[in-house]
Amino acid sequence: MNNIKIICDSLSDIPKEFIDKYDIEVVPLSIIFNGREYIDGVDLTEDEFYKMLRENESLPKTSQVTYMSFKNAFEKYIDKYEEILYIGGSSNASGTYQSAVMAKNDIENKNIHTFDTLSLSIGSTCLVLSAAKLAKEGKSIEEIIKHLTNLKNNLSVLFTVETLEYLQKGGRMSLAKATIGNMLNIKPILRLDEGLVKHFSQARGKKQVINNIVEIIKEQQGEDLTNKTIVIGYGDNEGDLKILKNNLCENLKVKDIIIVNIGSCICAHTGPGVLGIACCDI
Numbered sequence: 001m002n003n004i005k006i007i008c009d010s011l012s013d014i015p016k017e018f019i020d021k022y023d024i025e026v027v028p029l030s031i032i033f034n035g036r037e038y039i040d041g042v043d044l045t046e047d048e049f050y051k052m053l054r055e056n057e058s059l060p061k062t063s064q065v066t067y068m069s070f071k072n073a074f075e076k077y078i079d080k081y082e083e084i085l086y087i088g089g090s091s092n093a094s095g096t097y098q099s100a101v102m103a104k105n106d107i108e109n110k111n112i113h114t115f116d117t118l119s120l121s122i123g124s125t126c127l128v129l130s131a132a133k134l135a136k137e138g139k140s141i142e143e144i145i146k147h148l149t150n151l152k153n154n155l156s157v158l159f160t161v162e163t164l165e166y167l168q169k170g171g172r173m174s175l176a177k178a179t180i181g182n183m184l185n186i187k188p189i190l191r192l193d194e195g196l197v198k199h200f201s202q203a204r205g206k207k208q209v210i211n212n213i214v215e216i217i218k219e220q221q222g223e224d225l226t227n228k229t230i231v232i233g234y235g236d237n238e239g240d241l242k243i244l245k246n247n248l249c250e251n252l253k254v255k256d257i258i259i260v261n262i263g264s265c266i267c268a269h270t271g272p273g274v275l276g277i278a279c280c281d282i
Contacts (some may be wrong), residue, residue: 004135005084006022006131008089009096009144011096012026012087013260014129015261021132022136027070028042030066031264032062033148034058040264046235053142053267053272060264060268062075064095064096065099066099069099070103078107078111078112085115085141086114086115086146087141088100088117089124089195090117092196099138100114101114113145115131119192120192121233122231122233122260122277130148130151130229158189158191158200160188160189160209160213162237162280174275187202189202189212189213210275212241217263225255227255231260232277233260233261233275235271244277
């Protein structure tokens with residue numbers, strides 16, 4: 001029997017190469033777009049979703065993972081692994097985590113564990129990959145959960161968006177503010193706090209907002225990032241990704257950067273022109 005099985009949901013954006021490397025099970029949410037339901041990452045690729053967002057006026061909706069989906073996922077691995085660890089996207093942003101807890105409580109097995117990242121997308125990426133790495137090294141479930149708790153408390157996640165249109169349509173910003181902000185080319189710097197998106201700062205123009213994000217990371221984490229996990233996420237804006245990556249490498253000491261396509265569950269609320277960075281101690 002293997003030791004620990006890592007399971008997450010698609011609120012965490014995990015690159016395929018790491019899913020394969022660590023044998024991570026991703027339980028997907030659903031996306032409802034123009035009256036049709038898609039299974040995130042299964043029926044709809046990121047590129048297809050970005051294109052749909054660009055071409056449609058209506059906003060998609062996300063639907064949490066069901067109790068039964070988690071029950072099936074947990075039961076699939078009960079007899080194959082000594083421990084199961086589900087690492088979930090923020091319970092404050094989605095009912096998905098609660099569905100997992102309900103499923104766990106209804107299965108008579110004490111070796112299923114749940115961990116609330118209180119983060120999303122690239123923030124959760126850091127935690128899932130760190131846990132998967134430790135599991136592969138043979139660390140105990142207690143050691144991994146303790147490590148994740150420390151990481152969560154020191155995790156920094158910042159992101160910006162290409163346009164305020166999607167924040168306005170989703171009810172996170174008034175029409176007047178979004179209209180004026182877009183006219184003045186104002187770019188918000190947003191952060192994740194207790195699993196919720198909150199305003200942190202703002203800048204005028206793409207170049208300045210990226211400069212500011214790098215400066216904030218420098219202030220929060222220091223200049224030497226060689227012993228940290230750095231994840232950069234983007235949508236269909238590859239040019240912005242290159243600018244942020246180059247800026248980061250030119251101004252800070254960086255060892256490795258993990259690049260992530262931000263998935264449908266997040267881009268449904270931010271738009272495809274999202275750009276973010278997550279940084280935490282390994």
